[in-house]
Amino acid sequence: MWDYSYVIPSILILCILLFYYFTLKRLPIRINRGFVALLVTEVVVIGSDILASYADEKYKELPYNLVVWLNILYFIAFIVRIKMFDTITCNVFSINPYEDKIGSFIKNIPIILTTIVIISSYWTGSVFSITENGYVRGPYYDIIYFPYIWYLALAIYYIARYKNQIKRKRDLVCVIVYTDLIIIGLAIRILLPQVLLFDTFCVMSVIIINLVFMNPEFYIDKRTNLFNAEALHTILREKHSMRDHYIHAYVIKNYNEAREVYGPRQMDEGVYLIGNYLNKTFPKLKFFYYRNGRFVVIGKDFEELLKSKEKLVERFKERWVSKNTELYLNVGIAMGTVDIMEYDPELLITTIISVLNKLGADSSINEVEINEQSIEDNRKQIEVRRCLEIAIAQNRTEVFLQPIVDATTHKVIGAEALCRIRDNDGKIISPGLFIPIAERNGHITALGEQMFEKACKFVSENNIEQYGMEWVNVNVSTIQFMQHNLADRFEEILKKYKLSPEVIHLELTEAAMVEENLMDSQIRNLQEKGFYLVVDDYGTGHSNISRIKKYPFINIKLDMSLVWDYVKKPGVIVPRMVQAFKETGYTVTAEGIETKEMAIALKECGCNYLQGMLFSMPIPVDEFLEYVKNY
Numbered sequence: 001m002w003d004y005s006y007v008i009p010s011i012l013i014l015c016i017l018l019f020y021y022f023t024l025k026r027l028p029i030r031i032n033r034g035f036v037a038l039l040v041t042e043v044v045v046i047g048s049d050i051l052a053s054y055a056d057e058k059y060k061e062l063p064y065n066l067v068v069w070l071n072i073l074y075f076i077a078f079i080v081r082i083k084m085f086d087t088i089t090c091n092v093f094s095i096n097p098y099e100d101k102i103g104s105f106i107k108n109i110p111i112i113l114t115t116i117v118i119i120s121s122y123w124t125g126s127v128f129s130i131t132e133n134g135y136v137r138g139p140y141y142d143i144i145y146f147p148y149i150w151y152l153a154l155a156i157y158y159i160a161r162y163k164n165q166i167k168r169k170r171d172l173v174c175v176i177v178y179t180d181l182i183i184i185g186l187a188i189r190i191l192l193p194q195v196l197l198f199d200t201f202c203v204m205s206v207i208i209i210n211l212v213f214m215n216p217e218f219y220i221d222k223r224t225n226l227f228n229a230e231a232l233h234t235i236l237r238e239k240h241s242m243r244d245h246y247i248h249a250y251v252i253k254n255y256n257e258a259r260e261v262y263g264p265r266q267m268d269e270g271v272y273l274i275g276n277y278l279n280k281t282f283p284k285l286k287f288f289y290y291r292n293g294r295f296v297v298i299g300k301d302f303e304e305l306l307k308s309k310e311k312l313v314e315r316f317k318e319r320w321v322s323k324n325t326e327l328y329l330n331v332g333i334a335m336g337t338v339d340i341m342e343y344d345p346e347l348l349i350t351t352i353i354s355v356l357n358k359l360g361a362d363s364s365i366n367e368v369e370i371n372e373q374s375i376e377d378n379r380k381q382i383e384v385r386r387c388l389e390i391a392i393a394q395n396r397t398e399v400f401l402q403p404i405v406d407a408t409t410h411k412v413i414g415a416e417a418l419c420r421i422r423d424n425d426g427k428i429i430s431p432g433l434f435i436p437i438a439e440r441n442g443h444i445t446a447l448g449e450q451m452f453e454k455a456c457k458f459v460s461e462n463n464i465e466q467y468g469m470e471w472v473n474v475n476v477s478t479i480q481f482m483q484h485n486l487a488d489r490f491e492e493i494l495k496k497y498k499l500s501p502e503v504i505h506l507e508l509t510e511a512a513m514v515e516e517n518l519m520d521s522q523i524r525n526l527q528e529k530g531f532y533l534v535v536d537d538y539g540t541g542h543s544n545i546s547r548i549k550k551y552p553f554i555n556i557k558l559d560m561s562l563v564w565d566y567v568k569k570p571g572v573i574v575p576r577m578v579q580a581f582k583e584t585g586y587t588v589t590a591e592g593i594e595t596k597e598m599a600i601a602l603k604e605c606g607c608n609y610l611q612g613m614l615f616s617m618p619i620p621v622d623e624f625l626e627y628v629k630n631y
Contacts, residue, residue: 010203011046014039017210027219027231028286029238031091035214038084042206045081046199048074056135067130068122075118075127079111079147081202085182086151088209092175093162094237110150117143148186155179174212178205221289223268224275232288232296236345245339246302248309249352249370251360252293253330262327269325277315282308294356298340309333332359336370343375351378381437383423388434391421392446398422399454400618403627404473404589404611407603412628416473416507416611417455418618419447439479448480453493455504458621460497467628473505473534481508487525501530507557509536523551537591538562545580556581558607560592566605567598578606 018039026032052074055067090096117140121127126140159175166172185201219231227235252258252271259267271293278287278295285308288296299305316331334355340348351374359368368374391397401415421429438444455474464472480486494501506526526533534555535548539562548556558574566574578588590602593612602610616627 010199011043011050013203013207014043014046017206018043021214024216025220025225026216027227027235029234031088031213034084034087034091035209038081038088038206038209041077041081041084042199042202045074045077045202048077049199056130059130059134064130071128071130071135072118072121075121075144076115079114079118079144082148082151082182083108083111085178085205086154088213089155089158089175089179092171092213093158093165095158095162107154111147114143114147145186145190148182152179152183152186170212174208178208181205181208221275223271224289225272225279226275226287226289226295228288229290232290233345233349235286235298236340236348239341239345245300245341246305247296247298247336247340247348247352247370248305249297249334249336249356250295250312251332251334251356253332253360253363253366255293255360258293258327258329266325266327269322270320270327270329273320273322273325273327278312281311290353290356293360294353296352309335330366332356332362332365333367334359334370335367338370338372338375347375347379347382350382351375354378354381381433384429384433385437385441387421387423387429388438388443388447392443392450395450396421397447397450397454398620399451399458400620401458401472401624402611402618403616403624403631404609405615407590407599407607407610410599410610410615411468412615412631413609414469414471414473414505415624416475416618417451417458418475419451420618439477442479444477445480445483448475448477449489449493451475452490452504453496456493456497456499459503460499462625464503467625469628471503471505471532473507475507475509475536478509481522486522487529487531490526490531491529502532505532505534505555507534507536509540519551527552534589545577545584548586549584553586555587555589555609557589557591557611560612563590563592563598563602567601570601575605582606582608 018036021036021039048070052067052070055062055070059067118127121129121138125136125138127138127144128141129136129138155175156179159172159179163172181201181204185198188201189198219227219234221228252274255267262270271289274295275287275289278285278297282297284304285297285299288298290296297305297308299308313331313333316329320327320329334352336352352370355368355370355374359365398420400418400420402418403412404414404416405411406413419431419435421434423429435444438447452474455472459472464470476486483489490506491501494504523533532555533551533553534557535553536557537559538556539559558578562574581588587608588606589609589611590598590605590607591611593599593602593610593614595614598612599610599614616624619627
């Protein structure tokens with residue numbers, strides 16, 4: 001007699017899990033579909049086990065074919081179950097078994113062969129047979145354990161190989177625990193075949209999977225009840241199993257300013273109202289809330305997305321009202337006109353978010369298109385960021401030098417050290433591309449320090465006095481200028497190369513002179529160390545002569561925009577400004593000199609030094625040395 005007391009609670013638990021699964025909002029991803037398949041398979045296994053066991057007890061009273069095929073059904077479901085667990089394991093480790101069809105077929109050979117042997121038992125009795133004495137194990141009964149041994153061995157292999165790729169430690173622990181439970185349950189099954197305890201161990205494994213992976217809150221934003229950013233990343237990584245091909249995005253215009261005006265509580269309520277509207281109005285579309293007032297929607301029908309856009313635009317013309325909230329908000333729209341199947345998901349998401357950030361901050365634009373060009377532009381930015389990170393990490397930044405000449409004799413007096421990095425093909429990347437990225441991601445400080453040290457190395461290794469040069473200018477960014485230990489760090493580098501501070505001048509932009517207290521403290525520290533300071537890009541900020549006079553600058557560099565405006569429309573403002581600087585004790589450098597006429601005009605204006613493409617573009621150190629030798 002078989003003991004059924006173990007399986008009744010198990011099948012009830014499985015039914016509850018199935019009911020719970022379908023009553024909550026779920027993300028349509030592989031692991032969720034795999035879990036449903038596992039639940040259904042587990043119910044079939046336990047149900048067919050009970051039926052087959054009952055039929056084996058009543059074999060004399062029931063039709064022979066019914067008894068045999070109930071047993072065959074059970075054995076097939078029994079071996080399919082471990083395949084379902086394997087599917088979950090593959091999903092956890094982001095292994096797509098369908099990418100390699102041949103490999104997938106080879107992987108499933110044990111279960112295919114075992115199924116054939118099980119079915120053949122109807123004629124051969126290889127796994128079991130129903131005789132006059134009832135149910136009898138066949139000579140090859142143990143073959144039903146072969147798929148378990150095979151897939152459990154694969155699970156152990158996956159754990160060993162891919163454990164470091166798992167972001168959340170609990171996910172790895174879950175796989176290890178349910179794999180161990182199946183191994184223990186299988187051992188009990190082999191040793192105690194009359195006790196249906198293996199099903200209980202498998203149900204325990206299912207419960208653990210449900211607790212760790214099936215919590216829908218992982219993918220739901222609590223404020224909007226929409227899917228969250230993690231859900232968007234996850235579903236797009238599985239895009240080849242999706243039916244949705246198109247994507248649009250929306251952003252609340254000037255979200256941060258609106259949050260300050262209305263307050264956090266009202267804005268959170270407003271975001272909830274928007275999410276509730278989207279869920280109710282467009283049930284066939286998948287909406288995601290990507291924080292900070294950004295919404296993304298994907299769908300399989302482009303026309304349906306267009307209709308949803310029109311409705312949403314009309315809705316935003318009205319106020320968003322609840323018991324404690326009344327908001328007037330504007331929306332920006334990013335229309336995706338590309339098939340999302342054709343692009344890398346992370347590239348697509350970063351493009352969307354980049355577009356939304358610009359759209360949300362620009363009040364003059366309400367709608368933009370996410371097309372091939374915008375995705376390509378973003379791809380280039382990502383590539384630049386990678387090249388920047390590699391260049392900094394491997395100290396592969398390069399110093400290019402641009403000469404600064406005497407305005408009267410055009411003799412090279414100094415140079416400005418400028419940073420350059422290269423792409424994977426060895427081509428120079430424009431500083432206009434990588435400098436803003438370095439400022440946004442915090443790499444600008446490391447970049448600036450490398451430039452300072454390499455400029456010191458250049459001066460140390462080359463006797464610049466023999467070339468008639470007196471100094472090299474190095475730029476200090478606004479963020480780098482905020483470092484409290486900046487003066488000490490620069491002094492350490494100077495000592496390393498046995499240089500005095502007067503040969504390395506520090507260029508500060510007007511933007512770095514915003515915070516008075518920090519400015520006073522930092523400049524005092526640099527001055528005590530003996531550094532000479534230069535105002536860079538004068539004319540682009542808010543400084544004036546009276547403010548600059550407070551600090552010990554030695555040189556003022558007029559920004560090229562100011563220089564070009566003067567050359568196009570000569571007047572008295574720039575000459576008087578230059579004269580005022582010189583009377584105050586500063587020397588003046590004009591940037592952006594590209595023609596002889598500009599050089600003459602700025603010399604007559606009173607500038608001491610000139611810098612620009614007329615004399616040389618920024619060039620590598622070796623070329624610069626040749627330039628000053630032959631100049």
